[in-house]
Amino acid sequence: MTRAEIIALQTRIGSKPDGIWGDVSTAACKRHLRALMPTPNPWPTGDDTSVIARFGEPGDEEQLVGANVRGLGVKYEGQPVKTIRCHHLVADSLVTAITEIAATPARWILAEYAGCFNCRPMRGSSRLSKHAWGIAIDFAPSTNGLHTHWPRAATMPIEAMEAFARQGFLSAGAFWSRDAMHFEATR
Numbered sequence: 690m691t692r693a694e695i696i697a698l699q700t701r702i703g704s705k706p707d708g709i710w711g712d713v714s715t716a717a718c719k720r721h722l723r724a725l726m727p728t729p730n731p732w733p734t735g736d737d738t739s740v741i742a743r744f745g746e747p748g749d750e751e752q753l754v755g756a757n758v759r760g761l762g763v764k765y766e767g768q769p770v771k772t773i774r775c776h777h778l779v780a781d782s783l784v785t786a787i788t789e790i791a792a793t794p795a796r797w798i799l800a801e802y803a804g805c806f807n808c809r810p811m812r813g814s815s816r817l818s819k820h821a822w823g824i825a826i827d828f829a830p831s832t833n834g835l836h837t838h839w840p841r842a843a844t845m846p847i848e849a850m851e852a853f854a855r856q857g858f859l860s861a862g863a864f865w866s867r868d869a870m871h872f873e874a875t876r
């Protein structure tokens with residue numbers, strides 16, 4: 690993000706708008722997003738035991754449904770996307786978040802949808818990512834890659850993180866400062 694964009698972001702999350710993103714802004718951003726989350730949060734903590742207890746075994750395609758996102762501007766490699774294959778427990782939340790994003794300036798991320806269900810280990814690790822359960826989704830990877838710091842370099846808009854927070858999802862950019870393309874149904 691540019692300095693002006695970081696100042697706007699700091700203003701929005703209630704941090705000192707000095708254009709310098711550090712630990713204070715990171716903490717303010719997490720507080721801002723957590724305040725938007727439902728109480729109690731419907732999703733488990735991110736450890737495998739809790740995720741399996743809520744969503745079942747990773748890679749179980751019986752749990753998947755096609756969430757209808759027709760007409761919301763979601764595109765994969767330039768082609769319009771009608772359904773997103775995801776875990777049945779998160780389908781309504783995903784559609785709600787995407788519908789909200791489609792009505793904000795963050796809507797451009799939807800044209801760069803980059804996947805939901807995918808049974809593979811996390812990059813650089815033997816652990817499974819939340820994509821293996823169909824409970825994680827990626828947008829705008831070209832400017833929000835794994836090693837691109839959010840928000841100094843990565844561009845994921847706060848409006849997208851807010852829409853997912855209202856569904857109880859964590860955004861990787863705000864909570865881990867990296868992989869800002871990624872949102873997941875854990876708390």
Ligand SMILES: [Zn+2]
Pocket residue numbers: 820825826827870871872
């Ligand atoms: Zn991801």
